[in-house]
Amino acid sequence: MTTPRLGSLDLSQDAVSLTAALVDVFSVSGTEAALADLVEAALRQVPHLTVDRVGDAVVARTALGRSERVVLAGHIDTVPEAGNLPSRRGEGRLHGLGSCDMKGGVAVILRLAAALSAPTRDVTYVLYDGEEVDADRNGLKRVQREHPEWLAADFAVLMEPTGATVEGGCQGTLRADVTVGGRRAHSARSWLGVNAIHAAGGVLDRLRSYDARLVTIDGLEYHEGLNAVHVAGGAAGNVIPDECTVTVNYRFAPDRSLAEAGDHVRAVFDGYDVRVVDGAPGALPGLDRPAAAAFVRAIGKDPRPKFGWTDVARFTELGVPAVNYGPGDPQLAHTREEYVPEAEVYECEERMLGWLSS
């Protein structure tokens, strides 16, 4: 994949053309520098913004002394290429790597940043790297750690793909290893051993009969899930195995804390050795807070729950109510076939403009 030699990003072109230009700048996680350079240079041309940068995360702000400040945020990296570059338009859709997740949203943010010289609320625009990879490479986490004051706000909108509908909160995620022991023996005399893989059938039984919770919070219904995502066991081809580990992933509604989620998984696998290996808390929708409620009214559609974990949870940690709202079908994220409907890009831009102008 060769990156077109763009001298600069033209923020005056329409939002879909700008999305196409962004898609055509290769920015798989770890290679965002070229795109971050273009974003930074373009925002520095905008007279009403002050611009900062840390790593490949760019933060631009108005400073109008408004009584409220809001954050609009989006990540500029993508998952790996899958034969879906360069971008391609047709039948009202823009196809290509990152078109849905989430360069459509990034284009809207950049258009708003250039256009809104006098928004009714002060605005902080955050374009960051490393969202599609391990949490310790996340650019928003880097800003949070090194310059938390840049993220201070009354409300935040993450422009992840939501089908142009407000999605509140996000589910938490926890991974745990459930390990089953046994006793080794030569497989020719298997009755002298205890087969740990056979015993792991008991773990799979609990997963197969598990009844996932449906939880309603602030009128939004979350759908949990508990699944094996990995299994490994076996010592040698002629040995009754004495250990088998099933790695499970629990996706939990935001009424449960990370600690409660761990307790739940331990309870489900009571009697087995359970070790939590990884986790991130969810975020409550917070739609009862005034800033969020005002935004939902401005968008004018019924909000929905967010199942996947998103950086909304980071804002929640900072005490900033946050929602997801952006163009594109979230079920197309990370697929070869991803695209963004052109109409949703324009709609999101228009609703956001309306909200920040009224």
Next chain:
Amino acid sequence: MTTPRLGSLDLSQDAVSLTAALVDVFSVSGTEAALADLVEAALRQVPHLTVDRVGDAVVARTALGRSERVVLAGHIDTVPEAGNLPSRRGEGRLHGLGSCDMKGGVAVILRLAAALSAPTRDVTYVLYDGEEVDADRNGLKRVQREHPEWLAADFAVLMEPTGATVEGGCQGTLRADVTVGGRRAHSARSWLGVNAIHAAGGVLDRLRSYDARLVTIDGLEYHEGLNAVHVAGGAAGNVIPDECTVTVNYRFAPDRSLAEAGDHVRAVFDGYDVRVVDGAPGALPGLDRPAAAAFVRAIGKDPRPKFGWTDVARFTELGVPAVNYGPGDPQLAHTREEYVPEAEVYECEERMLGWLSS
């Protein structure tokens, strides 16, 4: 594990001390070269033997023009280390990796090779590599393929652990991969996928409820077994897996051919994708043949069936009647706690000396 720098093997030391010296030379399958070098060098010092080698298999022979020739054979490799090195003596036992399976038997073979300058039958001593791993790495199979004339004989004794009792025949072994499919999805929306690991619970159900056959042949009762020996599945920590493979090992009585064993495994896992990956036929006890019967009389105990697959079956393929006979409890083979009773090592050496001197 560091291997003691043995300059040479002393075949004049008593058989248990020699067993300890052999245990202390690390020779997990694939790393037998150092031990093969020592064995070859020691046998080349013995004037009444001619010595050949192919790979890490060493073959030494007398050429006295006797009317009968017998093979004494043993493998020099071991299963992986399990915190059971170096060797340790106590309470009449020698503990350590390979002490039971089968460096005690190898020590007896090496002692006989050095001591018997004029046995009553010509003897071929075979010490070989790669018995504990896939059949295509088996050193005896390599000799059989490249120099079958080296194995020509009227009778063969494999000195695998049998508790110093003659064991007739051996069970066959077959490995198969049972693969279960599914459909990938993001684990945050797990209900859109089909979890292959959960579905593999059905394979484990059949294994858990499997009823193994007991089969009587030539008065010996064989005990079959069907076990999972490996399981693997999973795509990523946030993906519902679309494939899981359970590797099963079927140990079958010698009244079934390898093809019949494959049919049986396919029938057990009817409805699943079954692929046979490896197998070796069993060997009928053959105790009604004259050479085997004469040996059994010399040892002077009732013979028993052999559950584990051994290279007895290879000799059967060459038309050479063969039995297992060696020191050590076969139930301790491949366990961390394996040991060989010192008295059995001495007993086997004495009975074999008697047989080959009378």
